Amino acid sequence: MSDKVFEKVAANGLISRRHLLGLGVSGTGLALSGAALGADSGINFQIPSWSRQPGPGASAYGARSSYAENLERLSGAPNPTYPGGGASRSPLQHLQGTITPNSLHFERHHAGIPNIDPSQHNLVINGLVRQPLVFRYEDLLKYQMVSHIHFLECSGNSGALMRGEVGGSAQSLHGLVSCAEWTGIPLSTLLDEAGVLPEAKWVAAVGADAASMGRSVPISKALDDVMVALYQNGEAVRPEQGYPMRLFCPGWEGNISVKWLTQLKLTAEPTQFRDETSKYTDTMPDRSSYQFTFPMGTKSLITSPSGEMTLNQRGIYQVTGIAWSGGGSIRRVEVSADGGQTWAEAAIQGHQLDRALTRFTIPWEWNGGRAILQSRATDSQGNVQPTREALIAQKGTLSFYHTPCIQSWGVNTQGEVTNVYV
């Protein structure tokens, strides 16, 4: 490939996104994979066996292809003295589009996944309300519901980048983010039914897991866009996501979207649960600690090429990734191939929804030399994703929560891709 064919828009091989949009100069189509793979790849044009005999018929419940089983969540080793605690991460580098399949949505549990019989599950609203109420699951299904596509991200996602040199993949470093269509009842509907008293300023939300994990939600958020989610991507919320119901607080750190929701208590002050004091708080360089840091930052990540991948020959690659912000929709994503010296605007693939994953892509020609691939998101409020250096200058390295800094993927002359710091 040469500069005469593809318009270069930033240093080290980045090609104009206009080629992806059908606006290619020179009238040349973009032969991405053909250029990379070559023509002598041993393609077999004989009629395959599966075209010669009928396969199995329809099934009651679908399963993925047996050839696609590299798609798995990644979880750490279990701790026998912390049963059920831990997390699993979404395989971001293998996913496309913006919706995470329910089987691959990330998990974070504090005492395992309860096996809840919905007929025995209660949702209580009490505290500073005119009339404490209990809702049965079967009754909640009769309420008017709303549906929204939103990302969910653990505030500890990407925290490993604050710990110094670390290897890993997009999944192992950043896999605590996923995106789904959530359907449920606006929390304001249920709170209005109980009658919120004027002195109520917070809502203590408690789950029915063995840890009875709780978080305090400001009443302003609770009455704004929080929902009691009953469905995820069209099916009942799965057990690991809070069956039969979870709180869902759009754009905010994942832990506050309390799973297996069983109690909402209106209070004048925050309850100061363990998971909003000892955990999920950010110690600054001066040793004070930020508490109740709720919105997730403006963030993006190249998912391919990404850590632990290898570029096996020179040529044109489709750089792709995801961007999101707790502050709104994604306005723009820029990509650099030279460690942030020069930038080119990526094409947005599909939707740019409010507080949802947004897919971006840009063609890039790897010439066999060193490269550092980065992406930088800007959201609808004008918030720009910071460099790692700027984030550390601002908040130090004593905290591992809320670290939405630019990810740098280094490419060496062997084509090996690793996490690097610029």
Add this chain to the structure above:
Amino acid sequence: MYKTFLLSAVLFSISTYTAVINSQEGVRLGIPVSEEDLSQFDLIAGPDGSGFPPGSGTARQGKEVFDVNCAVCHGANGEGTSGNTIIVGGDMQSEGPPLRTVGSYWPHASTLFDFIRRAMPAIAPKSLTNEQVYQVTAYVLYMNNIITEDVELNATNLAGIEMPNADGFIDRSDIQ
């Protein structure tokens, strides 16, 4: 006879229709309960002293509760074990990454009672009696030199225990 049948048919269709309208617009299916009904269900114990159950306990009484239920993970003296939390000691101001424990980091004593009662011990949450939770809360505070061995904690004084890092937090909840 025919008229009666017709009338009841009309009434039936009206009532069915009304039910459909209601389900679209103003469903109110919450069942009224009293706070008394919830006394065993609502485990929230707050920093304002609300929600603490009857009972009391001292660190002297709490040592045995801790040794039997907690030491296996948190260590005999709260020093932690492999993969499990250190709950004693630390200092937010020392050089390097601070050791964040109940004593050095936690801003509210109420959190300790609330968390132990709802989530500990990890292999059998909610297996301790309220009396035992008061006792072991006192023992953890005692191990951190926050109270003495014979201070009796109860529903009226526990939330008022002042923690060393009480002023160490900045509320960012107004940034939404």
